[in-house]
Amino acid sequence: MKTISELTDFYYKTLYPVLQELEEDRKALKQRVISFASVYIIAVALIALSIYKYVDIDMLFFMGVFALAGFGWLYRFLVSDYTSDFKQRVIAPLIHEIDENLDYLPELHVPVANFNRSKLFTSRPDRVSGNDYVRGKIDGIDIAFSDFHAEKRHKDSKGRESWTTIFQGLFIISDFHKTFHGETVILPDYAQSTFGDLIGSWLQTNNFSRKQLVKMDSPEFEKAFVVYGTDQVEARYILTHTLMQKLLNYKKRSKHPLYVSFIRGKIYMAIEYNDDMFEPAVFRSLLNYKIAMQYLATLHLAIGIVEELKLNQKLWSKK
Amino acid sequence: MSTPLIILIVLAIILVLMYNSLVAKKNQVENIFASVDTQLKKRYDLIPNLVASVSKYMDHEKSLLEEVTKLRSEANRPNISDKQKMNLDAKITKALGSIMIAVENYPDLKANENVMHLQRSLNEVEEQIAAARRAYNQAVTDYNNALEMIPTNIMASMMGYKEKDVFEITEDERKNVNVGELFSK
Secondary structure (H helix, E strand, O other): OOHHHHHHHHHHHHHEEEEEHHHHHHHHHHHHHHHHHHHHHHHHHHHHHHHOOOOHHHHHHHHHHHHHHHHHHHHHHHHHHHHHHHHHHHHHHHHHOOOOEEEEEOOOOOOOHHHHHHHOOOOOOOOEEEEEEEEEEEOOEEEEEEEEEEEEEEEEEOOOOEEEEEEEEEEEEEEEOOOOOOEEEEOOOOHHHHHHHHHHHHHHHOOOOEEEEEEOOOOOHHHHHHEEEOOOOHHHHHOOHHHHHHHHHHHHHHOEEEEEEEEEEEEEEEEEEOOOOOOOOOOOOOOOOHHHHHHHHHHHHHHHHHHHOOOOOOOOOOO | OOHHHHHHHHHHHHHHHHHHHHHHHHHHHHHHHHHHHHHHHHHHHHHHHHHHHHHHOOOOOOHHHHHHHHHHHHOOOOOOOOOHHHHHHHHHHHHHHHHHOOOOOOOEEEHHHHHHHHHOOOOOOHHHHHHHHHHHHHHHHHHHHHOOOOOOHHHHHEEEEEEOOOOOHHHHHHOOOOOHHHHOO
């Protein structure tokens, strides 16, 4: 696989003319958004001023929220052409540069069935969204990932609806080349880091929404993660010391909460970002090195999983 | 309900919970030892095939092959203690490791499909044994902790529970040298 610096070279050298063109578009778009926002704010303020005497404060608040949502929708509409242009002309070539066997489908996301099958989160989502679906084979290993946002609907006693996020970030699925039958789930260790070892591990042992607690023989790994599984031996068969170390390295590098599960021959990974990735910035230059590095680092991290976890190590009898 | 009765009931519940947790820990140790056994049996089954496939090539390592065969027949004897089993297992692991390294010196052998398949199977069994050993050690640690810690130690001594030994892991294994890496060199 290409290194980050090779990809950065590609980004700046090969894509430079495209980036320059897009940068011009971005500047024009930024101007358009600012003018539009000014007109919109003035219009909303005028409407509010003319009606505030006739409506109560609740109504005014409601209209304010409505106006804000309206602006959000219009903003997305304004930038949609530019966004899709950016994805087709910058992100797609970058993905192909990493490996030409990868397909990039900017409008789609990982199927929700995969998300549910991963058992990484105990609640099932009522609404999912996402984009930037990448799928294909790297070194003969199936891999797929995308931005993913899963939400749960709640209703209060008055019947008002609200939504909470179950997960938002990068969701990755890949083949795992060891035969296993049970389920092993690795989650960030919040209990022990919040309540200390004694109470934390008691809480983990008595987590009824999960399978058996599997204590791992690596203090560093135990500090960062908690493991639940259907089979004590199998969990350790999957999580060798090498793999534990790799997951720790991976977590350190991504600096985001990491969830991993091994179910039905697959590895599922969820990296929490609370952000929509691969979206072009409108108010910052495309030629800004930091922004480019963010795209590249995220892509590299997602695809690097195959290499990092040595999933293509065909040592196992599994064909 | 009178206070002494409540205290008595609470005490009884605590005692039952302690008793059950000790039994559960002991059974967990036995249960996982059984899976170590299963994996070891799988390895014993592979050894004759391995010896048969490599013996005609390996002139200089004859003693190694004989050693493995001898250890295997010892391990298959009935009524050997858990401790003896652990010792034999450690010796077999070492001897097999040496055979696998020796295979590297025989290019024909290394390329042989049959041997490659055996290597893959052995590698997998080795990983499974390592996993079962780690699981066993964790179960024994939990069990031994309960035997030493207050207040479960009092009940454990009344129940006649004795501390159990863990599998000794060699320094090599601690470093987790992947046998696979030796093959793929």
